[in-house]
Amino acid sequence: MIYYIVSGLLIFACTIYYWLKTKYSYWSKRGIVSPPIVPVLGNFSSVTLQKQSYFDLFTEFYNNYADQKYIGVYIGLRPTLIVRDPEVIKQILIKDFSQFQDRGVSFTDSDIEQNLFFAEADVWRVLRHRLTPIFTTGKLKTMIPLVLKSMNGLLDYADRTIGENGVMEMRSLASKYTLDVIGSCAFGVEVDAFSEKENVYREIANRMLLFDSKVAIFRFINSLFPGLLKTLGVKSAQKDIFDFFVNMVNEIVKERFGKPKVRKDFMDFMIELKEQGRVVRRGDDHEKELEITNELMAAQAFIFYLGGFETSSGTMSFLMHEISQNLDIQERLHKEISEVIERHGGVTYEAINEMRYLEMVLDETLRKYPILGVLVRQSISPYTFPNSKISLEKGTSIIIPVYALHYDPQYFPNPLEFDPERFSPENKAKLPSCVYLPFGDGPRNCIGMRFAKVQSMIGLAGFLHKYRVEPTGQTKRHLEIEPKSGTLTSKDGIWVNVKRR
Numbered sequence: 001m002i003y004y005i006v007s008g009l010l011i012f013a014c015t016i017y018y019w020l021k022t023k024y025s026y027w028s029k030r031g032i033v034s035p036p037i038v039p040v041l042g043n044f045s046s047v048t049l050q051k052q053s054y055f056d057l058f059t060e061f062y063n064n065y066a067d068q069k070y071i072g073v074y075i076g077l078r079p080t081l082i083v084r085d086p087e088v089i090k091q092i093l094i095k096d097f098s099q100f101q102d103r104g105v106s107f108t109d110s111d112i113e114q115n116l117f118f119a120e121a122d123v124w125r126v127l128r129h130r131l132t133p134i135f136t137t138g139k140l141k142t143m144i145p146l147v148l149k150s151m152n153g154l155l156d157y158a159d160r161t162i163g164e165n166g167v168m169e170m171r172s173l174a175s176k177y178t179l180d181v182i183g184s185c186a187f188g189v190e191v192d193a194f195s196e197k198e199n200v201y202r203e204i205a206n207r208m209l210l211f212d213s214k215v216a217i218f219r220f221i222n223s224l225f226p227g228l229l230k231t232l233g234v235k236s237a238q239k240d241i242f243d244f245f246v247n248m249v250n251e252i253v254k255e256r257f258g259k260p261k262v263r264k265d266f267m268d269f270m271i272e273l274k275e276q277g278r279v280v281r282r283g284d285d286h287e288k289e290l291e292i293t294n295e296l297m298a299a300q301a302f303i304f305y306l307g308g309f310e311t312s313s314g315t316m317s318f319l320m321h322e323i324s325q326n327l328d329i330q331e332r333l334h335k336e337i338s339e340v341i342e343r344h345g346g347v348t349y350e351a352i353n354e355m356r357y358l359e360m361v362l363d364e365t366l367r368k369y370p371i372l373g374v375l376v377r378q379s380i381s382p383y384t385f386p387n388s389k390i391s392l393e394k395g396t397s398i399i400i401p402v403y404a405l406h407y408d409p410q411y412f413p414n415p416l417e418f419d420p421e422r423f424s425p426e427n428k429a430k431l432p433s434c435v436y437l438p439f440g441d442g443p444r445n446c447i448g449m450r451f452a453k454v455q456s457m458i459g460l461a462g463f464l465h466k467y468r469v470e471p472t473g474q475t476k477r478h479l480e481i482e483p484k485s486g487t488l489t490s491k492d493g494i495w496v497n498v499k500r501r
């Protein structure tokens with residue numbers, strides 16, 4: 001009996017061993033270098049166990065294989081290709097985009113994943129085509145009064161709470177502002193972000209940012225057995241958050257009696273789309289029909305809410321950190337802001353467009369602190385890179401290591417130094433393409449880029465016109481990255497001393 005049990009176990013162990021060995025030889029068989037793995041966890045054990053941020057891990061891979069164009073890694077068991085070379089990156093994001101339209105990040109069978117960021121190629125094409133007009137310059141301009149109202153709310157709040165010594169945490173301050181903006185511009189709701197009272201919009205925003213262990217488990221299962229959760233019809237790990245957005249959309253649609261208002265916010269636009277019935281978009285070889293339901297609208301509301309407040313507030317607070325450490329840059333910035341505001345009689349859309357130095361400082365902030373440290377794509381059919389023998393199977397995951405590229409001294413000399421001059425018009429024109437990617441690139445880049453820049457610049461101009469920021473006694477020059485966060489976040493917050501001008 002013992003003999004059979006031991007033999008059975010041995011056969012089982014050998015089968016698992018050979019199965020893992022075959023899985024982990026995927027890249028070596030294709031002649032692509034690969035860092036050492038930990039069985040089952042692949043190359044991501046330190047990130048899975050939350051000991052290291054993925055920003056640092058990808059930078060390690062990028063720097064350790066400086067002579068390679070490609071690095072083959074395993075996320076769990078899933079082979080994933082890191083692309084280091086800007087020319088190849090351009091091929092993927094722009095030139096051969098039709099082969100790489102998917103991100104491959106949707107892994108459950110849930111309506112929430114039908115949003116613009118997660119959606120797979122067929123649905124994405126229809127959505128992107130239909131949602132792009134919301135972000136035109138004309139549309140953006142009509143939203144400026146709403147953004148200015150939030151800016152005034154920010155200034156009132158800062159005035160009320162600055163207190164004796166003026167020490168403030170910038171991320172939480174900036175996220176109040178961006179939450180207020182996205183609430184009114186996108187959904188026409190008063191989020192009341194600056195009130196001290198707890199409110200449901202802030203609570204849901206905080207919950208969206210929290211590291212959710214259920215999401216982590218789902219991701220891990222998907223890395224071991226890609227597609228399994230979808231096949232089993234498993235629903236989203238964040239169902240209650242999605243329910244919040246579905247209820248919000250149901251209420252807004254009911255309140256507006258299914259008809260768009262004169263306000264023309266994001267919800268109005270979606271209601272107009274819904275009234276057109278099914279939307280059809282011709283793909284490369286077939287047509288895709290999509291019915292705009294309240295659930296589909298809620299999925300877009302979810303991603304706009306998330307994209308709209310968290311990324312911009314992170315960027316604004318990192319900028320405050322850098323200028324509190326670089327007072328000469330802050331003084332030049334203040335001079336520009338004051339001069340332009342005085343000339344225009346206040347903060348206006350036209351005034352913001354003239355603040356060239358503010359834009360350079362913002363661009364450099366996004367270089368040092370790209371909120372999404374990587375871009376992801378997935379091949380939608382077999383693909384061979386031009387002038388190479390490297391072939392990808394359909395469904396291969398690709399990672400573009402944005403954070404690591406932004407710290408590569410061959411593109412950005414002295415990368416730790418905060419130097420807005422890198423983004424003066426002359427220097428910007430000299431940057432090779434696809435080495436600076438804070439908003440991604442190609443047809444699937446960030447749809448909210450202009451909105452993000454304008455809302456950040458308005459908030460910053462208003463704030464820095466009235467206040468100066470200085471380091472506190474405990475501020476670290478180089479911030480430590482929070483390993484649990486999927487977006488670039490400072491582990492200890494961003495504390496500065498705020499002084500009235």
Ligand code: HEM
Nearest residue numbers: 116117307308311312372438439440441444445446448452
């Ligand atoms: C500083 C602020 C922001 C940063 C750094 C940022 C960054 C990014 C990046 C890197 C991507 C992926 C691009 C790619 O894969 O090529 C992305 C996609 C996206 N962003 Fe943003 N974003 C910001 C603000 C916003 C805002 C304000 C919104 C909406 C109001 C938004 C909505 C989206 C959406 C919907 C996508 C998916 C686009 C698609 O797949 O077609 N983002 N963003």
